[in-house]
Amino acid sequence: MPTLTPFDLCSRNTLALPCQGAKVQVVDSVDDAVNVLSGWGELARPLVIGLGSNLVLPELLEEPVLIIRGGSVQFMEGQGDSVTVVADAGVVWDELVAQCVGAGWRGLENLSLIPGTVGAAPVQNIGAYGVELKDSLIYVDVFDFESMSRRRLEAQACKFDYRDSIFKREPRRFVVLRVAFRLNKNAPFTLAYGELKYLASEPDVTVQAIRAKVISVRQAKLPDPACIPNAGSFFKNPVVSKDQALRLANRFPEMVQYPLTDGQVKLAAGWLIDQAGWKGHRASRAGIHERQALVLTNLGGATQSDILELANDVYQSVLDLYGVELEIEPVIV
Ligand SMILES: Cc1cc2nc3c(=O)[nH]c(=O)nc-3n(C[C@H](O)[C@H](O)[C@H](O)COP(=O)(O)OP(=O)(O)OC[C@H]3O[C@@H](n4cnc5c(N)ncnc54)[C@H](O)[C@@H]3O)c2cc1C
Known part of the structure; x- marks a missing residue:
């Protein structure tokens, strides 16, 4: 059984915010995760961290943290044109998409290259280019702290909405262990979104071609967190x-x-x-990306408070100008 230790979480969040985790447990399988959670008991509900691509972490995290790494993907056979795919929480999301697309299964291709793990994907019902996770999700296996046991939530019980779910609304109650999807060989593609539209008129468009296009559009539009630390869209x-x-x-x-x-x-x-004049703005340690006004970046040495101060200034100026309240998308810990 792995041990509970202090852990530097700076490299475990894509904003590269400095964060010392006082009590961090890293496990390599879903079964180990369940053993650890059962052992900790009802009162020690941990913060689960995947790849930290949707988190704004504080400098010191005293609460228990659980990191689930790796795992497997299973393709269930024998359902005609469709397949049930079951993936463990620690699997990297884009590796799952690559496997499904590689085998010709349709449904997840528009969600290519979204950073993160399978376990985090249902939390905010990830979405891109007109597709959301909920469109192909069948069920989520969880550890539920209310019953201190494993259980299965069918899609409807997950209460999915735009960047929202029961996992986001009831934080720390569930740990996602596995996610199951229904994919299809012949389902129609979703190509209504801007840069994908032209593919709709191509005679023999393939699921692989759509994934390739999504990847190239994302790489052109969004800063790579490995080069410019960021958490993707900062506001809904x-x-x-x-x-x-x-x-x-x-x-x-x-x-x-x-x-x-x-x-x-x-x-x-x-x-x-953008219209409020923020694109390319640089404060001392935090900024707004020069091509993507929705993306806040760590310019070097930023802490959680630098990011939240800038986010608050953006929120206030949009409110003053348009009377519209912005809501932060990543999870502020
Ligand atoms: C460059 C960039 C582009 C992005 N583009 C998109 C996009 O197009 N669409 C989109 O929807 N999102 C996007 N995101 C946001 C992010 O990729 C997703 O929210 C992703 O699902 C987060 O995965 P993670 O493993 O990094 O989760 P983390 O950031 O580690 O955690 C996010 C939340 O999920 C919880 N969590 C993680 N794992 C589990 C688990 N096993 N059980 C229970 N709770 C868990 C955490 O406690 C936290 O509340 C983008 C982010 C970046 C940096």
């Missing part, structure tokens, strides 16, 4: 009422707006921040 796209959207459109005719099926309207957080 805000959703406003139809009336507010109309008032905003009258004042700012060029504002980007996406009507939703429930009558509300989604605004582009990146556009609001």
